[in-house]
Amino acid sequence: MNPQPAIASAAALIADPARAAMLIMLVDGRAHPAGELAYGAGVSAQTASSHLAKLLDGGLLSVERDGRHRYYRLAGPRVVSLLEHLASVGPGEPMRRRAPNRALERLRFARCCYDHLAGSLGVGITKAMLRHGYLAQGEGKALVVPPAGVEWFGHLGLDVDRITPGRHGIACQCLDWTEREHHLAGPLGTHFLERACDLGWFARPPSTRAVDVTPKGWHALKAHLDFERPNIGTKSDLFNRGFRLGHPR
Amino acid sequence: MNPQPAIASAAALIADPARAAMLIMLVDGRAHPAGELAYGAGVSAQTASSHLAKLLDGGLLSVERDGRHRYYRLAGPRVVSLLEHLASVGPGEPMRRRAPNRALERLRFARCCYDHLAGSLGVGITKAMLRHGYLAQGEGKALVVPPAGVEWFGHLGLDVDRITPGRHGIACQCLDWTEREHHLAGPLGTHFLERACDLGWFARPPSTRAVDVTPKGWHALKAHLDFERPNIGTKSDLFNRGFRLGHPR
DNA sequence: CGCATGTTTCGATCTTAATCGAAACATTAG
DNA sequence: CTAATGTTTCGATTAAGATCGAAACATGCG
Numbered sequence: 001m002n003p004q005p006a007i008a009s010a011a012a013l014i015a016d017p018a019r020a021a022m023l024i025m026l027v028d029g030r031a032h033p034a035g036e037l038a039y040g041a042g043v044s045a046q047t048a049s050s051h052l053a054k055l056l057d058g059g060l061l062s063v064e065r066d067g068r069h070r071y072y073r074l075a076g077p078r079v080v081s082l083l084e085h086l087a088s089v090g091p092g093e094p095m096r097r098r099a100p101n102r103a104l105e106r107l108r109f110a111r112c113c114y115d116h117l118a119g120s121l122g123v124g125i126t127k128a129m130l131r132h133g134y135l136a137q138g139e140g141k142a143l144v145v146p147p148a149g150v151e152w153f154g155h156l157g158l159d160v161d162r163i164t165p166g167r168h169g170i171a172c173q174c175l176d177w178t179e180r181e182h183h184l185a186g187p188l189g190t191h192f193l194e195r196a197c198d199l200g201w202f203a204r205p206p207s208t209r210a211v212d213v214t215p216k217g218w219h220a221l222k223a224h225l226d227f228e229r230p231n232i233g234t235k236s237d238l239f240n241r242g243f244r245l246g247h248p249r
Numbered sequence: 250m251n252p253q254p255a256i257a258s259a260a261a262l263i264a265d266p267a268r269a270a271m272l273i274m275l276v277d278g279r280a281h282p283a284g285e286l287a288y289g290a291g292v293s294a295q296t297a298s299s300h301l302a303k304l305l306d307g308g309l310l311s312v313e314r315d316g317r318h319r320y321y322r323l324a325g326p327r328v329v330s331l332l333e334h335l336a337s338v339g340p341g342e343p344m345r346r347r348a349p350n351r352a353l354e355r356l357r358f359a360r361c362c363y364d365h366l367a368g369s370l371g372v373g374i375t376k377a378m379l380r381h382g383y384l385a386q387g388e389g390k391a392l393v394v395p396p397a398g399v400e401w402f403g404h405l406g407l408d409v410d411r412i413t414p415g416r417h418g419i420a421c422q423c424l425d426w427t428e429r430e431h432h433l434a435g436p437l438g439t440h441f442l443e444r445a446c447d448l449g450w451f452a453r454p455p456s457t458r459a460v461d462v463t464p465k466g467w468h469a470l471k472a473h474l475d476f477e478r479p480n481i482g483t484k485s486d487l488f489n490r491g492f493r494l495g496h497p498r
Numbered sequence: 499c500g501c502a503t504g505t506t507t508c509g510a511t512c513t514t515a516a517t518c519g520a521a522a523c524a525t526t527a528g
Numbered sequence: 529c530t531a532a533t534g535t536t537t538c539g540a541t542t543a544a545g546a547t548c549g550a551a552a553c554a555t556g557c558g
Contacts, residue, residue, distance in 0.1 A: 007335040008269035015264040016546075020257035034505060047547055049506050059338060068504050068555040075338075082334040086256040089308060089327055130385040133395030137379040137386065146382035148397065265516075283535060296517055298536050317525040317534050 013058045014086065018043045019051045022072075023060065027080055031064060031071035110211040112204070116189030117196075117211060120230070126173075126184040128225040135171070135184070143171040143184065152224075153188075158195050163187045262307045263335065267292045268300045272309065272323070272332055280313060280320035359460040361453070362423060365438030366445075366460060369479070375422075375433040377474040384420070384433070392420040392433065401473075402437075407444050412436045 014020055021041040025032060032040075038048030052072055055061040060079050064071045074080055110121035117125065129135040134149035145153065150160045163170055166187050173182035184192065193211075196202050201217030204210075213221070213229075221227040263269055270290040274281060281289075287297030301321055304310040309328050313320045323329055359370035366374065378384040383398035394402065399409045412419055415436050423434035433441065442460075445451045450466030453459075462470070462478075470476040 007273065007332060008264055008266045010335050010338055011260045011263035011269065014260035015257055017257045018546080020260065024256065035503090038505095043546090044548060045505065046507085046549080050546080053506080070505070078334065078338050082331075082338055083256060085327070085331040085334050086259050089259050089324075089331055127386060127388070131387060131393050131395065133382040133385055133397050135385075136382045137376070144380065146397070148382065148395075267516080284533095287535095292516090293518060294535065295519085295537085299516080302536085319535070 010058065010060075013055055013060055014083075016051065017041075018047065019055060022048070022051065022055070023074070023079075023083055026061070026072065026074045027083055029074070029080070031073040033069045033071055037072060110202075110213065112193070112211060115193065116183070116185050117193045117202075118183050119211075121211070121213065122183035124230075125221065125225065125227060126182065128221075128227045129184065132225065138169060142169045143173060143186070143188075145170065145188070153192075156192075156195055156199070156224075158188075158191055160188070163191055259307065259309075262304055262309055263332075265300065266290075267296065268304060271297070271300065271304070271321075272328075275310070275321065275323045276329055276332055278323070278329070280322035282318045282320055286321060355459045359451075359462065360458040361442070361460060362432070362434070364442065365423070365432070365434050366442045366451075367423070367432050368460075370460070370462065371432035373476060373479075374470065374474060375431065377470075377476045378433065381474065387418060390421045391418040392422060392435070392437070394419065394437070402441075405441075405444055405448070405473075407437075407440055409437070412440055 014023060018041040022037045025037060025040045034048055034052055035045060037052065038045045041048060041051075043051070052061065052063075052070075056063055056072070060075055061072050062075045064073070110117065110119040112118065116122070126135070129149070130137075132148070132152070133146055134152045136144050136146050136149075138144040145160050153160050160170065164187060166172075168186055171184060171186040171188035173185065183189075193202070196217070197204060199220070200214055201220050203212040203214055205212065218229050222229075263272060267290040271286045274286060274289045283297055283301055284294060286301065287294045290297060290300075292300070301310065301312075301319075305312055305321075309324055310321050311324045313322070323332075357368055359366065359368040361367065362371070365371070375384070378398070379386075381397075381401070382395055383401045385393050385395050385398075387393040394409050402409050409419065413436060415421075417435055420433060420435040420437035422431035423438070432438075442451070445466070446453060448469070449463055450469050452461045452463055454461065467478045471478075
């Protein structure tokens with residue numbers, strides 16, 4: 001009689017209105033300080049602290065300390081998915097997205113994560129590689145390079161067979177926080193970013209983690225991966241994103 | 250401020266241990282009478298009735314009257330999906346160490362989920378397809394078939410280009426209840442199971458959702474996907490599975 | 499060092515809802 | 529019809545936990 005309550009306890013964590021409000025504030029994938037979550041949920045700081053501790057203990061949140069602030073964020077994409085599914089049952093209308101922040105948009109679009117490419121560009125390119133069969137799921141978080149991929153990377157000047165594997169093999173998936181999906185990481189990810197910069201596809205302005213794509217880069221991505229430039233910030237873009245997010249399934 | 254409570258109230262419905270137990274009893278997709286659910290949840294009939302009324306009102310269940318019985322069932326696949334996601338969060342809860350139930354073991358190994366293959370066999374085959382590049386991650390839950398996959402499915406007698414896509418494309422990932430990983434679903438999943446049965450790889454005994462693999466099937470899986478028969482029920486199997494289950498991630 | 503700010507812990511109060519006994523209601527069997 | 533079974537409603541009890549005030553803890557600033 002004791003294996004089931006797992007789902008009951010997980011549900012109980014979300015069942016409280018204050019906790020639910022906090023979780024919904026966090027579905028944007030960003031980290032928020034405790035005070036902000038308390039205010040947003042309409043409860044006192046003490047109450048919020050208690051709630052956040054429970055969510056943390058329940059594995060729904062993770063926390064990061066920075067000075068006297070504590071930044072809470074959703075523990076992973078499974079939690080996001082869970083919240084979306086919860087929102088999709090019952091009479092409640094699906095959730096909405098809020099206005100984007102201009103300053104963050106650039107980083108959100110393309111940036112370095114350690115030494116590989118992240119952001120919506122990183123996720124999109126990785127997905128394109130998977131779609132073309134240049135990359136495939138391996139064991140766990142690992143990614144493997146099928147024969148077609150070895151050839152393709154070879155054309156770019158990357159000899160996959162000569163890349164020394166790391167702990168998770170030659171490539172692995174790194175969870176992208178802004179996109180809540182995976183992007184290419186590991187030795188192959190590092191070499192790919194470096195090679196793409198050498199080829200003049202990307203430019204890395206100093207003193208920022210942002211990555212710019214050159215016109216030549218867009219042309220190459222279209223030609224090699226059938227990956228087209230998304231029209232960021234345009235009305236149709238906002239419409240598309242809002243619309244898609246409105247229907248989780 | 251008020252669109253959020255929707256998810257809180259939905260979660261509250263599942264948060265009660267007795268209700269959660271009933272819902273879990275219902276994930277098999279069948280309808281159960283109120284008394285049986287009460288007994289299974291370990292509560293009195295009155296209490297169960299109250300719970301069932303709440304679940305019904307919340308849209309998680311539907312009911313069907315037959316004589317003096319009332320048969321309750323999950324309201325739809327969205328509820329199943331929601332429950333599965335709830336079960337998948339948290340710290341990979343310790344799998345129950347219950348007595349080895351032969352009939353359940355069989356279902357756990359291979360069964361039909363609606364009209365496609367599930368269980369450890371379904372997950373294993375799907376992972377093998379991904380590993381070989383016959384299948385690749387698409388947008389969201391979608392799966393796509395790279396050129397190498399089109400050719401491979403073609404050899405099996407499945408013309409991928411002629412399969413009409415559903416809402417989520419030609420194939421998508423379905424979270425496997427027992428394995429906590431994804432298996433192949435969608436139109437391609439349906440056709441694959443059907444084709445494999447036609448080829449004599451699988452057998453589907455009547456009046457059960459279990460799926461048996463024929464010797465010919467094992468041989469084919471090894472040849473086509475390098476997928477070998479796990480040694481079910483042997484000491485080393487129990488050891489291996491116990492060991493793996495002890496380390497969820 | 500002293501003060502302001504962000505966060506957590508402790509303790510007490512109070513609301514919510516889970517539970518079951520008793521009884522009513524519904525249906526079938528004899 | 530009467531009895532038996534499955535299910536729901538009503539009412540009262542009881543346990544769990546959400547909330548906040550007060551205070552402690554941690555960090556940054558002047």
